[in-house]
Amino acid sequence: MSAAMIDGKAHAAALRAQVAAAGARFREELGRPAGLAVVLVGDDAASGVYVASKARATLEAGMESFTHRLPASATQAEVLELLASLNQNEAVDGILVQLPLPAQIDETAVIDAIHPDKDVDGFHVLNAGRLAIGQNGLVPCTPLGCLMLLRACRGSLAGLRAVVVGRSNIVGKPMARLLLAQDCTVTVAHSRTRDLQSVVHDADILVVAIGRPLSIPGAWIKPGATVIDVGINRIDDPTGSGKSRLVGDVDFDSAALVAGAITPVPGGVGPMTIAVLLRNTVVAARRRAGLSPDAMLSV
Numbered sequence: 001m002s003a004a005m006i007d008g009k010a011h012a013a014a015l016r017a018q019v020a021a022a023g024a025r026f027r028e029e030l031g032r033p034a035g036l037a038v039v040l041v042g043d044d045a046a047s048g049v050y051v052a053s054k055a056r057a058t059l060e061a062g063m064e065s066f067t068h069r070l071p072a073s074a075t076q077a078e079v080l081e082l083l084a085s086l087n088q089n090e091a092v093d094g095i096l097v098q099l100p101l102p103a104q105i106d107e108t109a110v111i112d113a114i115h116p117d118k119d120v121d122g123f124h125v126l127n128a129g130r131l132a133i134g135q136n137g138l139v140p141c142t143p144l145g146c147l148m149l150l151r152a153c154r155g156s157l158a159g160l161r162a163v164v165v166g167r168s169n170i171v172g173k174p175m176a177r178l179l180l181a182q183d184c185t186v187t188v189a190h191s192r193t194r195d196l197q198s199v200v201h202d203a204d205i206l207v208v209a210i211g212r213p214l215s216i217p218g219a220w221i222k223p224g225a226t227v228i229d230v231g232i233n234r235i236d237d238p239t240g241s242g243k244s245r246l247v248g249d250v251d252f253d254s255a256a257l258v259a260g261a262i263t264p265v266p267g268g269v270g271p272m273t274i275a276v277l278l279r280n281t282v283v284a285a286r287r288r289a290g291l292s293p294d295a296m297l298s299v
């Protein structure tokens with residue numbers, strides 16, 4: 001292996017310490033903690049575990065955590081009613097609705113019912129628009145976490161060729177906009193891209209978010225490239241032990257032979273996503289209170 005390992009866990013721990021300090025300053029200035037509300041619809045076990053770990057991280061950062069669970073049979077009107085009350089609630093600075101939602105509920109309608117100033121996921125159309133035209137807003141957690149790792153690894157990204165594989169609203173598109181704002185030359189590749197291999201081979205910076213395990217082999221990667229693997233896929237252990245393991249969208253073992261630096265899965269982008277969620281909550285709290293931005297939380 002020649003690539004440096006980008007330790008997402010360590011970067012996330014450092015960011016969480018900064019967020020805790022900023023959260024404590026907020027609490028001193030305002031006399032109340034910043035608050036994050038998480039809404040979970042349905043009883044999917046994995047989502048339940050994930051929501052519980054977010055609530056724990058929120059408390060560890062010295063913030064207030066509100067968890068709202070609705071049954072899988074909840075109607076759209078019930079979800080919208082809950083969001084209306086959270087929008088009004090002064091103790092709530094950030095609102096996250098865990099996705100995906102049950103089929104009877106319109107995801108876009110739910111996201112757009114969150115007050116944009118409390119939209120710590122950055123999924124609201126107003127925040128997507130702000131990011132697209134370079135205005136201050138709230139930026140989706142996963143791509144912002146990826147950008148932080150890239151900046152820590154490479155410093156200035158100006159002039160570098162960046163390739164984003166995947167065009168989702170939650171990762172690919174906002175990632176491309178963030179990299180463009182850093183003066184990269186950005187290409188967005190996707191399932192209909194012709195000759196993906198040669199597109200990938202051009203990348204100085206490669207961000208992969210397609211949700212298919214082990215899809216990018218090391219042979220496609222430009223020597224020395226920085227590789228950010230957003231995928232988290234659970235697959236059967238190939239040794240036939242009957243257990244499962246987590247792998248990324250990139251074939252880590254072959255990619256690590258040619259990349260300059262690479263994120264592992266687990267322990268790469270995933271931990272950053274949660275740390276940025278907490279960071280976005282303090283940013284939202286300060287803005288809502290009319291306070292100046294906390295320098296420690298700038299990207």
Ligand SMILES: Nc1nc(=O)c2c([nH]1)NC[C@@H]1CN(c3ccc(C(=O)N[C@@H](CCC(=O)O)C(=O)O)cc3)C=[N+]21
Pocket residue numbers: 050096097098099100121141232246265266267268269270271272273274
């Ligand atoms: N509105 C909304 N916002 C989200 O941000 C959101 C969501 N819905 N729905 C579900 C996905 C999933 N997600 C993860 C974040 C961190 C890890 C993470 O930290 N993973 C660990 C591994 C965990 C394990 O071992 O299972 C790692 O990569 O090291 C995983 C998954 C955020 N999501």
